[in-house]
Amino acid sequence: MKRVIRQYGRKSALAIVMIVMLGLLGFVFLRSGPLAPITITAVNVEKRAIQPSLFGIGTVEARYTHKIGPTVAGRVKRVEVQTGDVVKQGQILAEIDPIDFEEKIHALDASVKRAGANILGAEANTQESQARKKFAELQVKRYEQLLPSRVISEEAMEVKRQDLRIAQANAIAAQANLDAMRDEQQRTRAERDGMARQKSNLRLLSPVDGIVMRREIDPATTVVAGQAVLEIVEPSSIWINARFDQQRAFGLTSSLAVQISLHTRASALPGKIVRIEPHADSVTEELLAKISFGHLPQPLPSIGELVEVNVVMPSQKIMPVVPNASLQRLQGQLGVWKLNQEKLQFVPVKIGISDLAGNVQVLEGLQGGERIVVHSFKKLNTASRIKVVDQLAGTSK
Known part of the structure; x- marks a missing residue:
């Protein structure tokens, strides 16, 4: 009898232990396993006006770049400046060896003189031919007066007329x-x-x-016509060629104020948009704009230096605003997950402009006051079990 009781007690204890373990396993399975609720963070949709800002990147460029080079082929005799030198208008930068230019000019001078001598001979010949013409005209006139009296013959008259012609x-x-x-003298003189x-x-x-931004050639180097020896940039023409995302550039116009952040400067510099380019980059889907400095920084930035620009856009009207992180795509539709009595509902939305703080204006889909999901530990669906927390593990506030 005691043996039966002992065996029954052991089985009961084992069953209790198994039940406890199954319970603990189920608890862990439901709380932290695949069936555990997904932790999320949520916020209430606010209705307010946002100050949209547009971020872009660009490079420092020069509006006017002067590439200085010879108009004929030759050999560089000397270069007077170095990269970075400040030059004045009319200052000699370099010189090309003239080689045989002096001899060619002297030869053309001689050709001009020879043409002058030929002109003198031609003028004398012209005067002589004019004198012969006048004499022939007088002879014809005299013979015409004698012809009626039959002093001369018709044949003699015809000879004088032929002499006149x-x-x-x-x-x-x-x-x-x-x-x-x-004309030949004029052509030679022009040549x-x-x-x-050319000299x-x-x-x-x-x-x-x-x-002087670039010095391309050193002395004793042979260059061809049109080849750049030096490159000159006007400091007043330095500006920024900036690029902006087309989808976020609505309302971007000229004269808007911008903040320019150079990679070589600690603080931002003021500027403004000069113009929006009439063509856009179809590959990167970006708009192009030119931005001028409010005051040129000193020392001047390097041509080609990367910059970041922030454009302050005009304030917009009061609309529902959501964090950019709350926007999700479900079956090709953009929307947000709305909490409806601890249940999830996907609401498609149409968004407008955004600011640099990550807030997005909602044009359609929300009225304001709804509670939406911002972050989730896993991908959500309408059947997901959720748990709202203040902050997800591993993220910063």
């Missing part, structure tokens, strides 16, 4: 030759002047007051 033709030819000689100007262009001068 020949004299007129010679006079025309002599005048044409004189005009050609004068000589052009050669002289003067071998001295590379600064067209503006500026800064």
